[in-house]
Amino acid sequence: MLSDCPSPPTPGPLQIDGQARAWVERTRDAMCIEEMVGQLFIFSTVQDSRDELEPLLALKPGGINRFPRPDLAAFRDATVHTIESATVPPIFTGDIEGGTISYSFATAVPNIMGIAACDDLATTEALARLVARESRVLGYDWSFGPVVDINHAFRSAIVGTRSFGSQPERVLAQASAYIRALQEEGVAACLKHWPGDGFDDRDQHLVTSVNPLSVEEWHGLFGRIYGQLIGEGVMTVMSAHIAFPAYVRAHMPNAGREAFQPATVSHLLNQRLLREELGFKGLIVSDATGMGGLTGWMERSETVPAVIENGCDMFLFSRAPERDYSFMLDGLRNRRLSESRLYEAVTRILTLKARLGLHQVDPANRMLPLDAMRDALQTPDHRAIATHAAGHGVTLVKDTQALLPLDPVTHRRVVIIAEEGFSFWDGALSRSYEPVLEELRARGFEPRMLDMEQWPTREDTDLVLYLVGQEATPSASHIFLDLVKLHGSNRKAMSQFPQEIPTALVSFGQPYYLYDAPHMKTCINAYSAIEPVQRETVRRLVGDAPFTGISPVDPFCGHEQLRW
Structure with a gap:
């Protein structure tokens, strides 16, 4: 038994009944120190193989993050093997954000910004329920989302389409509906990226980024968002490699370098601000610990225990699991990690598992048989919901040349200039624009890809169509129209077409490409390159369906020039 152990967490989003509490205490108290340390880790897999899993499972981790390959049978086998090998039920996590992060055997849904562009909370709820139900079929218990960052710095390559937009009220309303539906369906939601991203256009995957707001400004923006969603019962928060110097200096006026400490290892941000001031009683998970925003801050042997000691309850990912496990021990x-923090974190981890009912499920019944899984994925109802949302969010940004709708007689010969991202x-x-090409050909258009050696002219081209598809993604540094x-x-x-040939720009990714091409007179933002979005976008380009999307951000980036 550990000394100086605090009481278990008080009731909150992880509130459980007496029977579940007894399981938590019994399970925790039966663990040796090494087993408790193992519970702190969420390791990641990318191969869907037992060989990949074996060294991870030997450490008895609390959870496994799954990045599935296209083979559902192999995915299921690896998941079942993890369950059967565990003494304590493992929790399965995923970056379930939609867009091109969608899994090949699940229903592809729009990304977060594509959902926000529908501007309809009923659609948001329907999509969240779809995602939760299929996630549970796949064994997921915990979604690392939704993102509640504010899309303020339009040059940010990491926020962009992963955000509900730039308007705090929209972000709050959308996130509230999404979280409620997700958790009602039995999947834990996770607010990220604490203490709030989107004002620094740098990426915490590469560098410790900074939330530059004053304490007062922060409380009026991120404090309000996190505070309301915490009050509504969100189960988890992801602490990111983002500094909040104003808050640190309010408590440590002479902080110096420490003012720029990542939240991941900041006791002030995790314990004082998140837990004490905002009253969060759920579980805090670190962001991925291999990211530059953390690895560039301190030496790894110090980092590993510091993440837990300073308020995170679980340690996300490791490039060297055995080494990091040893660093934690x-x-x-x-004494870089106190026994009381270890005890508190493990208690909270087990409580989350009990809150999700994992302690009550027979391991043999936790995953459906393979055929039943296939039947429960990509159902006609789910496809219909996703297709409706895919089209509903497509946004006409501008058409100052009155080009639309496209006509197969007037615009028959189409040159496609594409960057798939x-x-x-x-x-x-996988990424391609074949759905767009198929839809155009079916309507009598003759699309051809740009031939670098035969530049399009008025005589051989009726329309130039730019297709760009880079969604927000880690480590891109910058996203622009290259x-x-x-x-x-x-x-x-340096050669531009719009003054010579009718030209349009369609973004199946970031909504800010006009900044690099203000001369584009027709621009459509579709936010994601998944197949239903591509097909629904073409329907709107040719006038088969109306544009109904509402931009969640300013696609003109605050510049009047872009409007014309």
Whole structure:
């Protein structure tokens, strides 16, 4: 038994009944120190293989984050193996954010910004329930979302389409509906990225980014968002590698470098601000600990125990699991991690598992048989909900040349200039514009890809259509309309078409590309390149359906020039 142990967490979003509480206490007290340390970790898998899992499961982690490959049978087998190998029920987590992060065997849904562009809370709720139900079929218990960052710095490559937008009231309303539906369906939601991102256009995957607000400004914005959602019962919060120097200096006027300490290892931000001031009684998980915003701050052997000691209850990801596990044990032995914090964190972890009912499920019944899983995924009802949302969010930003609707007689010969973008996430959907091309051909258009050696002219081209598809993604640093790449060279990047040939820009990703191409007279933002969004966008380009999307951000980036 550990010494100086605090009382279990008081009732809150993780409130459980007496029977579940007894399971938590019994399970915790039966653990040795090494097993308790294992519970602190959520390791990540990318291969859906037992061989990959074996060294991770030997450490008896509290959870496994799943990035599934396209083989549902292999995904299920790896998940079942994890469940059968565990003494304590593992929790399965995922970055379940929609867009091209969607899984190939699940229903593809719009990303967070695409959902916000529907501007309809009933649609948001329906999508959240769809995501939760299919996630549970796949074994997920905990979604690392929704993102509640504010899309203020439009050049941010990491916030963008992962956010509900730039308007705090919209973010709050959308997140509230999404969280309520997700948790009612039995999947824990997670607010991220604490203490709030979107004002620094840098990416915490690469550098410790900064929330530059004053304490008063923060309380009026992020404090209000987190405070209300905490009051509504969100179960978890993700503490990020983001500094909040104004708050630190309010308590440590001479903080110096420490003012820029990442929240992940900040006792002030996690314990004093989040728990004491905002009253959060749920579980705090760190953001991925291999990110530059944390690895650039302190040495790894110090970082590992510091994450838990300073308020996070779970430690997310590791590039060297056995090493980090040893660092955590060493931290406990040399008092960088107190026994009381270890005890408190493990109690909260087990309480979350009990809150989700994992202690009551027979391991043999936790996953459906493979055929039943397939039947429960991508159902006609789910596809219909996703298709409706995919079209509803497509937004006409401007059409000052009255180009739309496109006509297969007037605009028959179409030159496509495309940049599909990439996805950082393992297992993300493959990317191509074939759905757009299929829809255009079916309507009598003749699309062809840009030939760098045969520049389009008025004589051979009726329409130039730019298709760009980079959603917000880690480690991109900057997202912009890369005309050098699109046109094939630095010299050709200087050539522009809109004054010579009717031209339109369609973004299946970030909503800010007009900043780099204000001369584009027609612009559509569709936010995501998943197949239903592509097909529904073409329907609107040709006038088969109306544009109904409402932009969650200012696509003109505060510049009047872009409007014309």
